[in-house]
Amino acid sequence: xxREELLKAIITELQKGKIKDFNEHVQEALREQIPATxxxxxxxxxxxxxxxxxxxxxxxFIPEVLIAARCLNSGLDLIxxxxxxxxxxxxxxxxxxxxxxxxxxxxxxxVGLMLKSxxxxxxxxxxxxxxxxxxxxxxxxxxxxxxxxALLTTSMPSMKQTVEALIAAGxxxxxxxxxxxxxxxxxYCQQIGADIYEPDAITLxxxxxxxxx
Amino acid sequence: xxxxxxxxxxxxxxxxxxxxxxxxxxxxxxxxAVIIHGHWIHVDELSEYKHKPINDLHERMPxxxxxxxxxxxxxxxxxxxxxxxxxxxxxxxxxxxxxxxVAVDEENALDWDVIEQISENxxxxxxxxxxETAPQEDGRYRLMSITPFFMWYQxxxxxxxxxxxxxxxxxxxxxxxxxxxxxxILRTMERGVQEANIDGITVLDDIGMQTGPFMxxxxxxxxxxxxxxKVCERAHELGIDVWFHSCGDIRELLPSLVEAGIxxxxxxxxxxxxxKEIVETYGDDLAFWCGFDLQRLxxxxxxxxxxxxxxxxxxxxxxxxxxxxxxxxxxxxxxNVPLENYLAFVEEAYRYGSQIEQKGNGQHASPAYADKxxxxxxxxxxxxxx
Numbered sequence: 001x002x003r004e005e006l007l008k009a010i011i012t013e014l015q016k017g018k019i020k021d022f023n024e025h026v027q028e029a030l031r032e033q034i035p036a037t038x039x040x041x042x043x044x045x046x047x048x049x050x051x052x053x054x055x056x057x058x059x060x061f062i063p064e065v066l067i068a069a070r071c072l073n074s075g076l077d078l079i080x081x082x083x084x085x086x087x088x089x090x091x092x093x094x095x096x097x098x099x100x101x102x103x104x105x106x107x108x109x110x111v112g113l114m115l116k117s118x119x120x121x122x123x124x125x126x127x128x129x130x131x132x133x134x135x136x137x138x139x140x141x142x143x144x145x146x147x148x149x150a151l152l153t154t155s156m157p158s159m160k161q162t163v164e165a166l167i168a169a170g171x172x173x174x175x176x177x178x179x180x181x182x183x184x185x186x187x188y189c190q191q192i193g194a195d196i197y198e199p200d201a202i203t204l205x206x207x208x209x210x211x212x213x
Numbered sequence: 214x215x216x217x218x219x220x221x222x223x224x225x226x227x228x229x230x231x232x233x234x235x236x237x238x239x240x241x242x243x244x245x246a247v248i249i250h251g252h253w254i255h256v257d258e259l260s261e262y263k264h265k266p267i268n269d270l271h272e273r274m275p276x277x278x279x280x281x282x283x284x285x286x287x288x289x290x291x292x293x294x295x296x297x298x299x300x301x302x303x304x305x306x307x308x309x310x311x312x313x314x315v316a317v318d319e320e321n322a323l324d325w326d327v328i329e330q331i332s333e334n335x336x337x338x339x340x341x342x343x344x345e346t347a348p349q350e351d352g353r354y355r356l357m358s359i360t361p362f363f364m365w366y367q368x369x370x371x372x373x374x375x376x377x378x379x380x381x382x383x384x385x386x387x388x389x390x391x392x393x394x395x396x397x398i399l400r401t402m403e404r405g406v407q408e409a410n411i412d413g414i415t416v417l418d419d420i421g422m423q424t425g426p427f428m429x430x431x432x433x434x435x436x437x438x439x440x441x442x443k444v445c446e447r448a449h450e451l452g453i454d455v456w457f458h459s460c461g462d463i464r465e466l467l468p469s470l471v472e473a474g475i476x477x478x479x480x481x482x483x484x485x486x487x488x489k490e491i492v493e494t495y496g497d498d499l500a501f502w503c504g505f506d507l508q509r510l511x512x513x514x515x516x517x518x519x520x521x522x523x524x525x526x527x528x529x530x531x532x533x534x535x536x537x538x539x540x541x542x543x544x545x546x547x548x549n550v551p552l553e554n555y556l557a558f559v560e561e562a563y564r565y566g567s568q569i570e571q572k573g574n575g576q577h578a579s580p581a582y583a584d585k586x587x588x589x590x591x592x593x594x595x596x597x598x599x
Binding site: 017058060061062063064066067070105106107109152153154182183185199200 | 373374377378380381382422423424425426427428429432465507508509512513547548549
């Protein structure tokens with residue numbers, strides 16, 4: 001296989017979630033000295049963008065995104081050591097979590113996947129994340145963005161409490177705060193003093209990518 | 214005893230079993246039914262100061278059905294106990310608190326080899342206390358909840374992400390699990406008719422998100438439609454209706470639900486699907502258990518917003534001389550909904566509902582559409598218009 005054919009195969013396999021063939025071709029590409037940065041930018045991220053585009057167009061759904069992401073994660077594990085050698089910079093650091101009293105995680109996970117596929121480093125705090133845990137994570141990881149998710153209207157006040165906790169800790173100006181989830185609106189985002197609202201994972205990831213460049 | 218005599222304090226006597234049957238079939242009814250209590254409001258879960266006014270209201274305006282939950286299995290148990298999973302040692306592997314059925318991530322989900330060790334009759338469809346909470350017969354429509362349906366049955370074991378991935382990774386095992394669930398549902402439905410005199414069942418599979426379904430129609434038709442069909446076919450043979458709940462935008466999958474034979478759809482979630490479009494497209498095939506919006510209007514609107522939206526729902530969903538509309542809430546009501554909003558909704562549902570057959574449709578606009586900026590947020594308004 002030529003280098004172009006190999007990259008093309010990796011893209012196709014990632015999109016289809018064919019993890020065995022995908023892993024074999026990534027390993028072959030590494031043996032062929034294709035740089036990890038090329039694999040990342042010209043194959044993995046291209047394929048994930050294709051999946052995201054199909055999702056936006058209503059031609060792919062969550063199972064297709066998840067099965068592609070499974071390959072992406074596997075691929076990142078394979079090329080990780082090479083990436084570290086080249087000290088590849090991330091597009092930014094994200095601290096992500098579903099807010100306190102809310103256990104729903106699929107929206108949050110999709111945000112994480114989409115941000116990862118844009119080259120961000122994602123610190124996922126999980127679900128039911130208390131304001132103080134967000135504050136602690138901001139101190140520890142010094143992220144560019146804090147992303148909060150909620151599905152329940154009863155959980156939305158936790159977003160406001162987290163913004164207030166970041167203010168109280170003197171950290172508010174060090175990060176941009178993003179909020180999202182089914183009941184969340186731009187009006188609510190503005191009302192609680194957050195910075196960014198987007199209605200879905202894809203538009204949020206694209207917006208943060210645009211901001212980072 | 215006539216139905217109205219059993220509810221002496223009722224300002225609006227409940228509709229009878231026959232009237233609800235007629236309403237669902239599109240053969241007419243006096244007014245839209247109101248069926249909330251027991252499914253989408255559990256008064257004891259709300260703040261104590263709300264209990265009396267709500268209970269008083271429910272006495273004045275009784276539910277138009279007698280809803281009840283079939284006995285719910287525990288998630289884990291020992292062999293012979295009424296539970297979903299009787300595999301020894303499986304509980305710690307799930308790391309889930311009792312009662313939690315969402316947010317099970319991949320790491321904490323049960324492995325398929327554990328699931329396959331679950332006894333064939335677990336949960337036991339022959340359990341003697343299955344209908345212990347069935348209310349006394351009073352002439353109202355008897356609506357029994359068998360939840361979850363198929364997808365969310367698997368979610369209990371595998372979590373949502375795994376469940377969605379399993380359609381690609383473990384298709385045979387998904388079908389095997391669905392077949393097991395089908396057997397249980399068919400048998401409990403038959404027993405429900407014989408032993409609890411049920412008129413309908415409610416089933417739940419959340420197959421939609423805010424902006425679209427979780428899966429494509431192709432995957433749904435492959436993994437779920439055949440089982441939905443078998444449940445509906447048997448239900449109709451038994452002479453009962455199937456009431457189906459899914460949150461979110463499920464427009465893509467509605468043709469499949471109609472093909473399956475679902476009779477009543479809940480909730481047609483606001484901001485996810487256009488109500489008028491849904492009625493125009495599926496009004497002949499489905500009756501609508503219209504769920505009042507819990508995302509924005511109920512918790513954040515005022516009493517006038519609530520009354521206007523209540524009228525809008527009837528104006529939109531009620532089909533003159535046919536019916537096909539039942540009022541309810543889009544999901545289980547939380548304590549963040551002001552008491553006065555709930556009271557206003559129920560009062561207006563009965564008051565306005567009682568006049569709708571004479572009024573015709575389309576006289577009121579939803580406040581959510583009249584004041585988009587308030588309800589959608591500025592950017593979302595633009596998106597919505599596009």
